Amino acid sequence: MSRVRVHNFAISLDGYGAGAEQSLEAPFGHAGGRLMQWFMGTPTFRAMQGASGGSEGVDAAFASRWATGIGAEIMGRNKFGPQRGEWPDDGWQGWWDDDPPFHTPVFVLTHHPRPPLEMKGGTTFHFIDATPEEALAQAREAAGDDDVRIGGGVETVREFLAADLVDHLHVVVVPIVLGRGERLWDGLEGLEERFDIEAVASPSGVTHLTFSRRAA
Amino acid sequence: MSRVRVHNFAISLDGYGAGAEQSLEAPFGHAGGRLMQWFMGTPTFRAMQGASGGSEGVDAAFASRWATGIGAEIMGRNKFGPQRGEWPDDGWQGWWDDDPPFHTPVFVLTHHPRPPLEMKGGTTFHFIDATPEEALAQAREAAGDDDVRIGGGVETVREFLAADLVDHLHVVVVPIVLGRGERLWDGLEGLEERFDIEAVASPSGVTHLTFSRRAA
Numbered sequence: 001m002s003r004v005r006v007h008n009f010a011i012s013l014d015g016y017g018a019g020a021e022q023s024l025e026a027p028f029g030h031a032g033g034r035l036m037q038w039f040m041g042t043p044t045f046r047a048m049q050g051a052s053g054g055s056e057g058v059d060a061a062f063a064s065r066w067a068t069g070i071g072a073e074i075m076g077r078n079k080f081g082p083q084r085g086e087w088p089d090d091g092w093q094g095w096w097d098d099d100p101p102f103h104t105p106v107f108v109l110t111h112h113p114r115p116p117l118e119m120k121g122g123t124t125f126h127f128i129d130a131t132p133e134e135a136l137a138q139a140r141e142a143a144g145d146d147d148v149r150i151g152g153g154v155e156t157v158r159e160f161l162a163a164d165l166v167d168h169l170h171v172v173v174v175p176i177v178l179g180r181g182e183r184l185w186d187g188l189e190g191l192e193e194r195f196d197i198e199a200v201a202s203p204s205g206v207t208h209l210t211f212s213r214r215a216a
Numbered sequence: 217m218s219r220v221r222v223h224n225f226a227i228s229l230d231g232y233g234a235g236a237e238q239s240l241e242a243p244f245g246h247a248g249g250r251l252m253q254w255f256m257g258t259p260t261f262r263a264m265q266g267a268s269g270g271s272e273g274v275d276a277a278f279a280s281r282w283a284t285g286i287g288a289e290i291m292g293r294n295k296f297g298p299q300r301g302e303w304p305d306d307g308w309q310g311w312w313d314d315d316p317p318f319h320t321p322v323f324v325l326t327h328h329p330r331p332p333l334e335m336k337g338g339t340t341f342h343f344i345d346a347t348p349e350e351a352l353a354q355a356r357e358a359a360g361d362d363d364v365r366i367g368g369g370v371e372t373v374r375e376f377l378a379a380d381l382v383d384h385l386h387v388v389v390v391p392i393v394l395g396r397g398e399r400l401w402d403g404l405e406g407l408e409e410r411f412d413i414e415a416v417a418s419p420s421g422v423t424h425l426t427f428s429r430r431a432a
Contacts, residue, residue, distance in 0.1 A: 013231070013401060014231050014404075176408045177405055177406065177407040179402075179406070180405065183230075185395075188230075188395065189395025190392075198417075199418075199422070200417050202415075205413060206415070207415045207417060209229075
């Protein structure tokens with residue numbers, strides 16, 4: 001059975017995966033780029049920008065696990081764009097350019113389904129109104145033997161964790177106190193009982209936590 | 217000038233330094249002993265129990281910093297005991313035995329001052345109704361050239377951090393999600409700007425964070 005994975009999901013010390021006041025100009029709200037700074041120098045991020053090279057070491061190693069063996073992604077609507085409610089006729093095709101970094105089917109959870117959006121490079125956005133279980137069934141079918149990535153944002157990851165649908169969770173704790181925004185851990189009391197957890201600190205200052213589902 | 221230090225202060229992944237439903241039987245509430253498990257095997261804790269030996273390694277190294285160079289402690293009333301409001305005539309002398317592990321003056325913050333309580337081994341509890349600044353002035357005078365430790369609980373540490381009175385903060389992040397209780401980080405947005413922060417993961421599973429106040 002294919003696994004369900006979350007990668008490179010950054011939170012502040014106080015557990016916020018995004019700040020307050022999110023907008024088109026500030027997808028992470030008042031957190032700005034601080035949650036993803038550890039990621040910027042990695043070859044994985046640089047390749048997304050069409051550049052080569054980058055750091056080696058523990059941040060780069062974790063970052064690179066993102067795409068390996070992934071056959072589909074599920075994301076919340078807020079990760080796709082800043083619009084809320086009915087889709088405006090604004091030509092929005094996601095935060096990415098015409099060749100998004102996913103290169104797989106991507107299932108966007110929304111209460112406002114619309115026709116699929118086929119991009120370059122193998123990424124097709126499917127807009128579906130579905131529960132986590134229903135979305136996962138569709139994504140698994142699209143992924144074949146490969147794994148399904150839960151791409152975020154915060155609410156989507158939290159919902160899949162609450163529904164006990166996640167097999168592997170990689171969280172990056174950034175040493176900042178955001179104070180406001182969207183919290184990852186809310187409603188997940190006792191989560192540790194379902195996972196083996198490892199922590200490793202990086203010289204960059206962040207701590208990588210991996211949660212691997214315990215064998216039944 | 218003597219420094220103000222916090223040591224061995226454990227929190228859950230979601231930032232709780234104590235669980236909900238605290239009582240005489242459960243000083244950490246529903247968290248039970250889970251927040252302090254990393255500490256139990258250290259020589260520092262074993263010595264508090266009158267035992268010798270214990271673990272070596274990073275948990276033991278951090279734990280041992282607790283008493284070195286400390287001349288006084290400030291603690292919140294809830295760390296001293298489970299009573300609230302007026303002091304009952306119940307002979308309560310703290311969670312510890314007649315020779316508490318502090319061996320210095322200890323200033324207990326309470327809205328209900330009472331005469332000092334002199335214990336064996338150099339520990340004297342002073343019960344004062346004071347702001348963080350006022351309490352610190354008294355503790356500094358008692359400590360002489362030595363440092364002042366803020367001993368907890370959560371609210372007391374948070375108040376001293378909010379008042380920017382802490383020079384060194386050692387936090388231990390335990391990989392559990394408590395879900396309810398008292399949060400350390402609330403109201404401390406931007407705390408990282410005042411400190412240099414290091415993280416180191418321990419084989420025990422916890423992560424030690426040290427916050428050292430930046431030179432002005």
